Amino acid sequence: MRDDYRTISGTEKAALLLMTLGEAHSAALFSLMDDDEIREISQTMAQLGTVSSDLIERLLVEFADQVSSTGTMVGNYDNTERLLLKVMDKERVDNIMEEIRGPAGRTMWEKLANVNESVLANYLKNEYPQTVAVILSKIRPEHASRVLGLLPEPFAMEVIMRMLRMESVQKDVLDDVERTLRNEFMSNLARTARRDSHEMMADIFNFLDRTVESRFMSSLEERNRDSAEKIKALMFTFEDLGKLDPGGVQTLLSSAEKDKLAIALKGASDTLRELFFSNMSERAAKIMNEDMQAMGPVRLKDVDEAQMYMVTMAKDLADKGEIVLADSKGDDELVY
Structure with missing residues (x-):
């Protein structure tokens, strides 16, 4: 006992x-x-x-x-969510939690400072120029300048003219703008900030061994062909590097390890191989070709790993803004 x-x-x-x-x-x-x-x-x-x-x-x-x-209590997102679920339905709780978990900041203007300028510009281009002028006057000048630069030029000029003529903004006007931003923009932003599940699975499939990926994709096609097609469309593969412009190929070549590049190209299509060779000096292309010939047969697993290395390298360079990647459909330019 x-x-x-x-x-x-x-x-x-x-x-x-x-x-x-x-x-x-x-x-x-x-x-x-x-x-x-x-x-x-x-x-x-x-x-x-x-x-x-x-x-x-x-x-x-x-x-x-x-x-x-004790004189203290612990408050956090999880405890707040559990408490709200006791008194209201899950959809309402999700909406509330998405909003309060949204971009960091105490006031609406501080929250707005954390919103990507292209997202903000895309929203503001549909607002009245006077409303946009008020909003841009309330955020940091460097942020406002980037947003302004992304707006259609005639519209941007309208905004600039209103900003030049603008005097002090009445509190009720400012309150209305802030309320609109909170109710329409920030809540929608929080709701759409969740990553698409197909996009997430496409990234995971990108890193699978090719035989495993093929097996999973075949099984998924049997269960849900629509999802399988969406994932295929979103996957960025080694062959998609063929959509790089010459400058992008050269940047990738200067960053990649030459032995891994040689193994990756060993399993590439003739078109992609020619794209890389055409962006090398004649001497470098000749040496690379000779190295590939001297390798003899290469295991598929090694080719997959080398090609995945090249894709990862390309995505890293895209994240830094040094190259631009296109999606697998080639419809839009996307930076990963």
Whole structure:
């Protein structure tokens, strides 16, 4: 029997307290915990064995003392979400949580400063020039300049003229603009900020071994052909590097390890191989060709790894703005 209070750990105290409180109160407390906490306490409960009534009484006295003396509470996103779910439906809670989890900042203007300028410009181009002028006057000049540069030129000039003529903005006008931004723009932004599930799976499929990818894709086509087609369209493959412009190919060539490039090109189409060779000096192309000939047969696994290395390298360069990648359909230019 456990009767020495000094040997009781914190987790054991929590487990004992929950058992003492009864099912209804314990269930309510468990609903506020994450899975790891529930797992740890449940495992401890199962291993407690017999505990003396004196020990339980001491535990309850200590708990009461600590609760009455504490002056702090912990508030976070998870606790807030759990509390809201008690009083309203999940869709409303999701909308509220998406908004408060949106771009960081205390005021609307601070939140707006964290919005990508192309996203903001795309929204503002459909607003009245006077409204845009008010908004641009409230955000940082460097951010405003980037947004202004992305607006259609005639519209941008209208905004500039209104900004030049603008005097102090009345508080009720500013409040209306802020309310519109919060209700229409920021809430939609938070809702659409979630990454598309097909885009996420396309990135995962990109990193799969080719035989595994082929197997998974075949199975997915049998279960959901529409999703399989969407993922295929979003996947960026080694052959998609054929859509790079000459400057992009040269930038990639200067960054890539030559031995990995040679292995990657060993399994490439003639068209893609020629694209890379045509962007090398004649001497470099000749050496690369000779190296590829000297390799002899190369394992498919090694080719896949080398080609994945080249794709990853291209995406890294695109992230830095040094090259521009096109999607696999070739419809739009996308920077990953």
